[in-house]
Amino acid sequence: xxxxxxxxxxxxxxxxxxxxxxxxxxxxxxxxxxxxxxxxxxxxxxxxxxxxxxxxxxxxxxxxxxxxxxxxx
Amino acid sequence: xxxxxxxxxxxxxxxxxxxxxxxxxxxxxxxxxxxxxxxxxxxxxxxxxxxxxxxxxxxxxxxxxxxxxxxxxxxxxxxxxxxxxxxxxxxxxxxxxxxxxxxxxxxxxxxxxxxxxxxxxxxxxxxxxxxxxxxxxxxxxxxxxxxxxxxxxxxxxxxxxxxxxxxxxxxxxxxxxxxxxxxxxxxx
Numbered sequence: 001x002x003x004x005x006x007x008x009x010x011x012x013x014x015x016x017x018x019x020x021x022x023x024x025x026x027x028x029x030x031x032x033x034x035x036x037x038x039x040x041x042x043x044x045x046x047x048x049x050x051x052x053x054x055x056x057x058x059x060x061x062x063x064x065x066x067x068x069x070x071x072x073x
Numbered sequence: 074x075x076x077x078x079x080x081x082x083x084x085x086x087x088x089x090x091x092x093x094x095x096x097x098x099x100x101x102x103x104x105x106x107x108x109x110x111x112x113x114x115x116x117x118x119x120x121x122x123x124x125x126x127x128x129x130x131x132x133x134x135x136x137x138x139x140x141x142x143x144x145x146x147x148x149x150x151x152x153x154x155x156x157x158x159x160x161x162x163x164x165x166x167x168x169x170x171x172x173x174x175x176x177x178x179x180x181x182x183x184x185x186x187x188x189x190x191x192x193x194x195x196x197x198x199x200x201x202x203x204x205x206x207x208x209x210x211x212x213x214x215x216x217x218x219x220x221x222x223x224x225x226x227x228x229x230x231x232x233x234x235x236x237x238x239x240x241x242x243x244x245x246x247x248x249x250x251x252x253x254x255x256x257x258x259x260x261x
Contacts, residue, residue, distance in 0.1 A: 021217055025224060028124045032228045035117050036235040037242065039087045
């Protein structure tokens with residue numbers, strides 16, 4: 001049981017470690033994309049928040065699909 | 074003569090003076106955000122400058138300064154440099170280094186301690202070479218650094234467009250239409 005917990009802890013550490021590299025990219029892409037659609041800061045920030053949420057949702061869907069594929073393979 | 078663009082949204086009228094769009098576009102390519110600063114769009118200029126340059130510098134740091142280089146000789150054709158090139162001046166030293174290391178006969182030594190220089194030895198796919206050594210040293214950080222610097226360049230294409238033509242305004246009417254079309258797709 002403890003080895004299972006250790007394995008899960010190890011994989012989650014690796015996964016979160018790798019995924020943390022995506023956070024600055026999501027923020028930057030959302031901000032720059034939104035800023036090319038508006039001129040003022042408030043609409044830019046609102047659009048960036050919506051767009052960032054879309055990116056995360058899209059990545060989550062792709063993750064789930066890949067996870068299912070990896071289970072079957 | 075100055076070029077002025079207006080938002081089509083009557084609820085939120087916005088007028089943007091692009092001044093000389095061609096000059097702004099060149100400045101935006103040369104230094105991300107500089108085109109907007111020239112157009113006196115200071116908030117957006119600073120936003121673009123901070124976002125794009127920090128992404129590029131972070132990518133360079135991740136990749137140990139080796140992920141931005143220009144090489145177009147087989148088998149090491151460095152396609153990511155096409156995207157990195159759009160960051161402008163920060164990526165131009167790679168072209169100088171390429172000219173010295175690959176383009177001149179006999180090859181010259183790279184400048185600045187090899188910063189942005191391509192591998193000095195020809196790449197041989199069947200043998201251990203300098204590029205393989207970089208990958209071994211940096212592991213996944215080589216790819217991550219490449220990705221970050223590429224994204225910085227690709228984002229700057231949007232910024233150059235924004236400096237030349239103004240924002241691609243989305244109006245309230247358009248957003249409502251998009252929302253409705255998504256609902257139609259999801260619930261039909």
